[in-house]
Amino acid sequence: MEFLTDLVLLSNSTLRVATPLLLAALAGLCSERAGIVDIGLEGKMLAAAFAAASAAAVTGSPWAGLLAGIMASVLLALIHGYVSINQRGNQIVSGMAINILVAGLAPTLANAWFSRGGQTPLLGNEARFTEITLPLADTLSSVPVIGDVYSNVLSGHSMLTYVAFASVPVVAWVLYKTRFGLRLRAVGENPEAVETAGISVVLLRYQAMIIAGILCGIAGSSLSTALGAGFIRDMSAGKGYLALAAMIFGRWKPVPTLLACLLFAFVDALQGRLQGVELPLIGEIPVQFTIMLPYILTVVILAGFAGKMDAPKASGIPYEKNR
Amino acid sequence: MKPAIETREISKRFGAVQANDQISLVVDKGSVHGIVGENGAGKSTLLKMLFGFYTPNSGDILVDGEHCRFSNPTDAMSAGIAMVHQHFMLVEPFTVLENIILGAEGAGLLKRACAEASVKIKKLEEEFGFNLPLDTPVSHLSVGERQRVEILKALYRGAETLILDEPTAVLTPQECDQLFALINVLKSQGKTVLFVTHKLHEIIAVTDAVTVIRGGKVITRMATSETTPDQLAEAMVGAKITRAVEAEDRGGAAQARLRLTNVCALSDMGHAALDSISFELYDGEVLGVAGVAGNGQTELLEVLSGMRRVTDGEVTISGKVTNTSDHMYDPIMLRDMGLAHIAEDRLKTGVVSSMTGRENAVLGYQRTNDFSKGGLLKLNAIADAADTYYETQDVRPRDPDLPLEALSGGNQQKLVIAREIARDPEIMVIGQPTRGVDIGAVTKIHDQIIALRNQGKALLVVSADLDELMVVSDRIAVMCDGKLAGIVPVDQADERTLGLMMAGDASTAEQQTQASV
Numbered sequence: 001m002e003f004l005t006d007l008v009l010l011s012n013s014t015l016r017v018a019t020p021l022l023l024a025a026l027a028g029l030c031s032e033r034a035g036i037v038d039i040g041l042e043g044k045m046l047a048a049a050f051a052a053a054s055a056a057a058v059t060g061s062p063w064a065g066l067l068a069g070i071m072a073s074v075l076l077a078l079i080h081g082y083v084s085i086n087q088r089g090n091q092i093v094s095g096m097a098i099n100i101l102v103a104g105l106a107p108t109l110a111n112a113w114f115s116r117g118g119q120t121p122l123l124g125n126e127a128r129f130t131e132i133t134l135p136l137a138d139t140l141s142s143v144p145v146i147g148d149v150y151s152n153v154l155s156g157h158s159m160l161t162y163v164a165f166a167s168v169p170v171v172a173w174v175l176y177k178t179r180f181g182l183r184l185r186a187v188g189e190n191p192e193a194v195e196t197a198g199i200s201v202v203l204l205r206y207q208a209m210i211i212a213g214i215l216c217g218i219a220g221s222s223l224s225t226a227l228g229a230g231f232i233r234d235m236s237a238g239k240g241y242l243a244l245a246a247m248i249f250g251r252w253k254p255v256p257t258l259l260a261c262l263l264f265a266f267v268d269a270l271q272g273r274l275q276g277v278e279l280p281l282i283g284e285i286p287v288q289f290t291i292m293l294p295y296i297l298t299v300v301i302l303a304g305f306a307g308k309m310d311a312p313k314a315s316g317i318p319y320e321k322n323r
Numbered sequence: 324m325k326p327a328i329e330t331r332e333i334s335k336r337f338g339a340v341q342a343n344d345q346i347s348l349v350v351d352k353g354s355v356h357g358i359v360g361e362n363g364a365g366k367s368t369l370l371k372m373l374f375g376f377y378t379p380n381s382g383d384i385l386v387d388g389e390h391c392r393f394s395n396p397t398d399a400m401s402a403g404i405a406m407v408h409q410h411f412m413l414v415e416p417f418t419v420l421e422n423i424i425l426g427a428e429g430a431g432l433l434k435r436a437c438a439e440a441s442v443k444i445k446k447l448e449e450e451f452g453f454n455l456p457l458d459t460p461v462s463h464l465s466v467g468e469r470q471r472v473e474i475l476k477a478l479y480r481g482a483e484t485l486i487l488d489e490p491t492a493v494l495t496p497q498e499c500d501q502l503f504a505l506i507n508v509l510k511s512q513g514k515t516v517l518f519v520t521h522k523l524h525e526i527i528a529v530t531d532a533v534t535v536i537r538g539g540k541v542i543t544r545m546a547t548s549e550t551t552p553d554q555l556a557e558a559m560v561g562a563k564i565t566r567a568v569e570a571e572d573r574g575g576a577a578q579a580r581l582r583l584t585n586v587c588a589l590s591d592m593g594h595a596a597l598d599s600i601s602f603e604l605y606d607g608e609v610l611g612v613a614g615v616a617g618n619g620q621t622e623l624l625e626v627l628s629g630m631r632r633v634t635d636g637e638v639t640i641s642g643k644v645t646n647t648s649d650h651m652y653d654p655i656m657l658r659d660m661g662l663a664h665i666a667e668d669r670l671k672t673g674v675v676s677s678m679t680g681r682e683n684a685v686l687g688y689q690r691t692n693d694f695s696k697g698g699l700l701k702l703n704a705i706a707d708a709a710d711t712y713y714e715t716q717d718v719r720p721r722d723p724d725l726p727l728e729a730l731s732g733g734n735q736q737k738l739v740i741a742r743e744i745a746r747d748p749e750i751m752v753i754g755q756p757t758r759g760v761d762i763g764a765v766t767k768i769h770d771q772i773i774a775l776r777n778q779g780k781a782l783l784v785v786s787a788d789l790d791e792l793m794v795v796s797d798r799i800a801v802m803c804d805g806k807l808a809g810i811v812p813v814d815q816a817d818e819r820t821l822g823l824m825m826a827g828d829a830s831t832a833e834q835q836t837q838a839s840v
Contacts, residue, residue, distance in 0.1 A: 176433070177432060177433050177434065178431060178432055178433060179428040179430070179431050179432070179433060179436060180431075181433075182417075182421060182424075182425060182428065182433060183425065183426070185414075185416075185417075186414045186417065186425055189414045189415065189416060189417075190412065190413065190414045190415070192410075192412055193412035193413055193414050193422075193425065194425070194426070195396075196396055196406070196408070196412045197412070197425045197426025197427070198395070198396060198397035198400060198426050198427075199425075199426045313415070
């Protein structure tokens with residue numbers, strides 16, 4: 001019975017942890033499918049987390065926070081777009097520049113505005129996206145298994161978690177069932193073909209950048225206004241890179257990316273549960289090792305399983321019209 | 324009737340280069356019109372202006388007698404002009420149908436767009452005799468099929484005039500015949516075709532009229548029925564050229580310079596790329612290797628030049644076993660043995676294009692005592708060698724300090740050839756000797772290959788150009804699907820049988836092999 005309770009708790013925190021990861025991975029997916037490598041997910045997420053926490057702290061509204069987070073992330077995405085699309089710069093360098101810029105700028109601004117050592121003020125519940133209890137969750141909780149799963153695993157998350165999971169089918173639908181999606185996938189494979197078909201590569205890639213910016217903005221906002229209650233220095237903690245890894249492991253496809261995110265999130269949740277737990281035979285694992293788990297998994301997955309084969313062919317290559 | 328396309332004295336200048344100089348062209352409606360010219364003659368610039376990629380500096384373009392200004396390909400498309408590019412503008416993972424509708428989808432939802440489009444496409448297919456698998460990804464199609472997808476794509480967009488840019492460069496002779504048949508169908512349905520090539524016999528075969536361009540100017544326009552390949556070649560190059568070079572008798576070489584025994588090798592992807600290849604190459608002989616690209620020729624070159632280890636069998640050069648599954652001579656050891664290699668993919672393995680011509684002139688030989696001592700380069704010796712190479716091969720511009728990327732493909736190739744023959748090699752392995760080289764230089768390269776052969780060297784030449792192999796080779800080996808489909812003495816070879824062997828027609832291959840024994 002205790003095992004079942006553990007499992008329910010573990011599943012619940014898997015979904016929580018997966019929220020920013022999934023949104024960021026989908027952001028990366030939209031960007032890379034359009035042919036722009038998005039290693040700046042980390043920085044965009046952190047910037048959104050900071051902007052959301054600041055706006056929420058000042059206005060007291062999580063919605064204002066979300067809007068600010070999205071705007072910050074979209075702004076950075078557009079800068080990345082300008083470098084990659086108009087100036088045909090190196091996309092990795094541009095992305096890393098964003099990461100480094102935000103890592104320094106966010107705590108500095110936080111310090112200047114709030115004077116709390118690089119953090120934003122702790123947000124009260126009214127300024128956060130709080131847990132939502134799904135309809136009938138309380139009534140159903142007594143039903144074994146199904147009710148348990150419904151009320152203790154699926155219910156009780158913030159709105160942003162539901163947004164994250166809902167965006168998987170939405171992204172998949174747009175990508176595979178709409179004209180826009182066809183063009184987006186085409187521009188990541190062969191931009192010349194798109195250009196000669198009379199579609200603007202530049203416009204299409206900017207649209208992809210904006211979508212990626214919005215998704216990544218929601219991801220960052222969820223860190224500071226839903227999962228947490230305020231901005232802390234380096235609070236994205238490599239989640240942008242994890243998201244990128246999940247997207248690669250998911251072979252640039254929405255549903256496999258979802259599964260990869262759940263795997264990463266599960267390992268992350270597991271390491272949380274393992275801290276301080278006595279395991280049979282091994283004994284207690286030092287916390288430094290448990291924290292490493294998701295990152296070790298990333299290395300193993302990227303080194304062992306991910307192939308370059310499925311990557312969009314034009315990804316990372318600057319497109320020059322007059323070649 | 325108004326011409327389908329007419330240009331009146333259109334010019335285009337890039338910086339100091341006058342790419343097109345007052346070109347006047349008349350393409351009759353419902354005709355197949357050929358444009359021929361050397362590489363760099365200005366064909367591509369002209370085409371790009373016709374389909375809206377460039378705008379002319381001066382002059383007019385008239386479509387059906389009406390003045391047009393195209394600022395992008397979409398404008399040209401709406402005037403009914405479509406381009407079939409040499410490098411296909413297709414998205415490989417997409418299906419044929421998706422590729423055709425891309426950019427002209429109609430409905431916002433794909434399901435509806437595809438349903439509507441497939442009705443229209445089926446009708447076009449019937450009209451023009453296509454039979455393409457609409458739901459198959461383009462990556463699964465052959466090159467010839469992909470080209471047909473491009474043509475169908477243009478027709479779907481309502482093209483009245485199709486511009487085909489060097490359409491046969493990537494096709495087997497059989498696929499070429501299919502293309503020519505399709506061009507005739509297009510013509511019979513009232514479409515106009517602008518056919519750009521540098522292969523003169525194709526002009527003779529399919530066009531009604533031909534315009535020759537040289538140095539950015541129109542040299543002549545003729546009805547095809549009133550001209551000959553020789554006349555066209557002369558107009559193209561500006562001086563009478565003789566292509567055939569007298570072959571001398573081979574001195575009876577006793578021992579094979581190069582021997583392959585049941586050689587097998589894997590491709591980068593891990594597939595069997597060479598399947599039990601055996602042949603011999605003697606001194607004073609040119610062995611041509613033909614085949615459709617991707618049938619093992621690249622791997623063969625790599626196996627011979629010490630870049631790819633065989634998985635079975637052995638390679639013997641000058642009596643030494645150089646490549647087996649357990650040991651392989653590396654390129655340096657092979658060079659020391661007198662093997663010179665002119666790489667198929669020049670930019671990848673032949674030169675470093677960002678380095679100067681002088682540095683490239685000794686690349687691969689920089690360790691030799693001539694060019695370095697104790698790890699320090701002998702800069703004077705290198706400069707002298709580079710100057711000599713530039714002089715003997717007439718490399719232009721004559722400035723060895725320029726990075727190699729500033730040189731045209733032909734001039735880069737001349738420098739590579741100079742470098743490789745400077746050491747007086749015993750055996751040369753040459754991949755695509757004239758790829759990206761203009762026609763004047765082509766003849767010179769062919770002459771050099773034959774001169775080396777006459778000096779008693781053993782040469783292996785891999786080329787995608789059958790005409791070229793027919794000119795330089797003594798025997799032609801045909802590769803198909805990693806196997807040797809046969810070796811044919813050149814006096815018994817013709818394009819038809821070679822083409823069949825390239826396409827894997829076993830019975831013909833067998834017949835030919837027997838004939839050559």
